[in-house]
Amino acid sequence: MPTPTKGPRLGGGPAHERLMLANLAAALFTHKSIKTTETKAKRLRPVAERLITFAKRGDLHARRRVLATIGDKTVVHELFTEIAPLVAEREGGYTRITKLGFRKGDNASMVQIELVLEPVTPKVRSTRTVAAPAAATEPAADAADEPEADETEAETSVPVEETDAVETSEPVEAEEPSAAADEVETEAAEKADDK
Structure with missing residues (x-):
């Protein structure tokens, strides 16, 4: 069989x-x-x-x-x-x-x-970059005090990209106080005085 x-x-x-x-x-x-x-x-x-x-x-x-x-x-x-x-x-x-x-x-x-005749898209593997050790840039006296902290900072620090761009903002116009706003402020001040 x-x-x-x-x-x-x-x-x-x-x-x-x-x-x-x-x-x-x-x-x-x-x-x-x-x-x-x-x-x-x-x-x-x-x-x-x-x-x-x-x-x-x-x-x-x-x-x-x-x-x-x-x-x-x-x-x-x-x-x-x-x-x-x-x-x-x-x-x-x-x-x-x-x-x-x-x-x-x-x-x-x-x-x-x-x-399934579609072309295969290979998976992109992300590579993790480790920043330069922070102990090399700090003075030797600080590195001797906390060697464990420096090792963890080096592992977790992420490189920062510096740019020359400067953000500018326009000045904020002064608000004109309205009658309703004055009433709310006086009521809040009275309640604060009562307590």
Whole structure:
């Protein structure tokens, strides 16, 4: 008895399942996006990603391995010449599954599985710069008093950029006292005297 694969069995037997997944993969590579049930899409994802990994290698042996799964030469040619160069920088995750809702007839969960062909944007790693030690700029007498404080200041100090820009502001106009403002001030003064 063959060892069972993870997930539900598709079709009547293992040969039928392999043919269904090969046909789904061929349709995915042809149309770049297909609409299917969630179960089929989850079973298709590792098959399609493995075939794309073979296509990225691009040699004759890889082409024959893909042809063993997908019998259509035009689909294999499209996979090797069009899709593989678009995902050359990507290290995995060539497919995306998006849930669409439920099918009207049998309430099956429907998804859209598509190829991720957008270019990869590498993550930018921020480098942290450490400022020059503060102990070198201070006199030796101060450094002898508190050596621990100088080490922590050097680690936490951030370099400050100096500029020649000067901010100017216009003079503030003097406010004219109004009758309402005088009344509020006298009431506040009376309350302060009562306390």
